Amino acid sequence: MQLPITTTLLLALERGVLRVTLNRPDVRNALNATMVAELNAVFDAVNEAPSGEVRVVILRGAGGHFCAGADLKEMMASGMKPPKAGEADPLVAFNRSFGTMLRKVTNLPAVVVTICEGAVLAGGFGFACTSDVALSHVDAKFGVPETTRGLPPAQIAPFIVERIGLTQARRLCLTGAQFDGVEACELGIVHENFRDETDLNVQLDALLKQILTCAPIANAVTKEIVVNSTRRDIDAVLDDAAQKFAACVRGAEAPEGISAFMQKRAPKWAG
Secondary structure, eight states: OOOOOOSSEEEEEETTEEEEEEOOGGGTTOBOHHHHHHHHHHHHHHHHSOTTSOOEEEEEEGGGOOBOOBOHHHHHHTOOOOOOTTSOOHHHHHHHHHHHHHHHHHHOSSEEEEEEOSEEETHHHHHHHHSSEEEEETTOEEEOOGGGGTOOOTTTHHHHHHHHOHHHHHHHHHHOOEEOHHHHHHHTSOSEEESSHHHHHHHHHHHHHHHHTSOHHHHHHHHHHHHHTTTSOHHHHHHHHHHHHHHHHTSSHHHHHHHHHHTTSOOTTOO
16 A cells, blocks of 8 residues: 655554554644645545555544644635635635545544544544544543634534434534543543553554454445445445345455354454
8 A cells, every 4th residue: 555645644554554643733733734635645545455454544643632623823824815706715625625534534444543632623523523433531622612713613513413413413513612531432422531641552452453353344344334324215225235245245254254253263354
């Protein structure tokens, strides 16, 4: 797999685990146009990689913060004037790029793990809501502060609704409330809390061991079925899932996985 060259991200791929570190610590890893474009390029590379080459993507921020959302200072500096007649509005394209990025996270064939600490705000909150597994420091600062700044959480709101339901999403989006990692776990935004780096490493090692015992193609197919289940007619989902099940049975993984189970051994893909 050929990883893109990046200036705002640190990338490390080892044994099927791609670590992506948001690396703008001076602005709490705020998302500017360059970072969004680079993240989109990384997610495209993962999506196009040979099956099983990237099995897990771990998203984390440098400097003790996950992500404080969009870089509003850069957005303001780029100009707020409306476009001339017939010209495309650059603010529309800039905002929509966030939704494209979050859709790619949701649809990646790899399992996406977010490590939430420090600021987990706005777009950073969106990453947490689109990940498959989210771990959070107990004192992380979560929130959807857009409306307190005169903006709607335009691209992340649908993903928040998917994550925690309409009632809680309305409360969080319409109040700008901020809360810690413990409450984020209670709301179902994250799955587990950690208190320090040692605690995190223990949890992450156990989580990776669990993920890597799962067959990569089966995991990718399962993720697609689960994600689609909330977005399509249930009969269409079940029809599609039956086709995917049959394809998996006739593929390379199921015979190996069933044989390993019967022979009481680990399958070949188990890391």
